[in-house]
Amino acid sequence: MLKENKIYRMDCFEFLDKIDNNSIDLAVIDPPYNLKKADWDTFNSHKDFLDFTFKWIDKLIPKLKKTGSLYIFNTPFNSAHILQHLIDKRLVFQNWIVWDKRDGLASAKRKYVNGQETILFFTKSRDYTFNFESIRIPYDSENRIAHAKVKGILKRGKRWFPNPKGKLCGEIWHFSSERHKNKINGKTPKMPHLTPKPLDMIERIVKASSNKNDFVLDCFIGIGTTAVACKNLHRNFIGCDNSSEYVAIANERLKNRNIFKQD
Ligand SMILES: C[S@@+](CC[C@H](N)C(=O)[O-])C[C@H]1O[C@@H](n2cnc3c(N)ncnc32)[C@H](O)[C@@H]1O
Numbered sequence: 001m002l003k004e005n006k007i008y009r010m011d012c013f014e015f016l017d018k019i020d021n022n023s024i025d026l027a028v029i030d031p032p033y034n035l036k037k038a039d040w041d042t043f044n045s046h047k048d049f050l051d052f053t054f055k056w057i058d059k060l061i062p063k064l065k066k067t068g069s070l071y072i073f074n075t076p077f078n079s080a081h082i083l084q085h086l087i088d089k090r091l092v093f094q095n096w097i098v099w100d101k102r103d104g105l106a107s108a109k110r111k112y113v114n115g116q117e118t119i120l121f122f123t124k125s126r127d128y129t130f131n132f133e134s135i136r137i138p139y140d141s142e143n144r145i146a147h148a149k150v151k152g153i154l155k156r157g158k159r160w161f162p163n164p165k166g167k168l169c170g171e172i173w174h175f176s177s178e179r180h181k182n183k184i185n186g187k188t189p190k191m192p193h194l195t196p197k198p199l200d201m202i203e204r205i206v207k208a209s210s211n212k213n214d215f216v217l218d219c220f221i222g223i224g225t226t227a228v229a230c231k232n233l234h235r236n237f238i239g240c241d242n243s244s245e246y247v248a249i250a251n252e253r254l255k256n257r258n259i260f261k262q263d
Contacts, residue, residue, distance in 0.1 A: 224250025
């Protein structure tokens with residue numbers, strides 16, 4: 001077994017072979033999408049991409065505890081295939097989450113502009129952690145809520161008062177990409193990774209689907225966003241990436257260095 005709270009420079013298959021079965025509470029997986037934006041994201045065919053994807057999924061499933069949860073990022077098109085595979089493997093479907101990226105959209109004139117990514121949320125069984133209280137989000141209508149805080153709103157004969165921590169979190173998530181969050185004078189900086197996930201989005205997943213001291217796995221960890229989220233939220237993590245450059249940056253990040261800041 002590998003050591004906890006460490007990021008390994010390793011191929012995902014070799015890494016998963018070294019993880020104990022039934023040991024992982026939460027897997028947060030942001031794998032290649034086959035969008036051909038980098039060598040690591042390029043496959044000869046859609047079939048090759050799916051063969052690779054299903055192979056790591058099949059290795060990962062036994063590593064999850066019976067109470068474990070699994071989140072997988074991808075395009076909506078690829079996610080449709082991945083969803084069917086997870087159902088065939090008898091995992092329990094919970095949500096098809098839409099990440100509305102809000103910015104950085106490429107233009108498209110023969111179809112609607114792609115502005116979302118999918119996050120599939122599955123669990124291994126119907127007995128799993130879901131901390132809905134810890135991921136409440138602000139209500140949409142400030143005026144209505146301000147009024148309701150004082151007098152309440154009459155609903156089916158009962159007075160309803162808004163929850164001071166906000167409303168329950170839905171399936172459409174609005175997070176700006178790291179690239180756009182770190183804009184300087186309107187210019188997007190060169191990022192240390194092609195596709196880093198927003199830290200606040202990964203923290204939402206970690207808060208919802210794990211508890212303090214739980215064990216979280218990410219076998220395509222890039223520059224370590226899942227590890228940083230776990231460190232901030234007092235979860236244990238283990239991860240790998242096959243790029244030594246990304247693993248080095250992830251380790252810098254874990255030492256609290258702001259790698260997005262321009263010198
Ligand atoms: C979408 S990125 C993950 C980004 C990450 N979520 C972050 O926020 O930095 C996918 C990562 O998978 C890595 N990768 C691709 N193929 C791999 C493989 N066979 N084994 C391990 N890592 C791999 C790439 O180097 C890349 O960093």
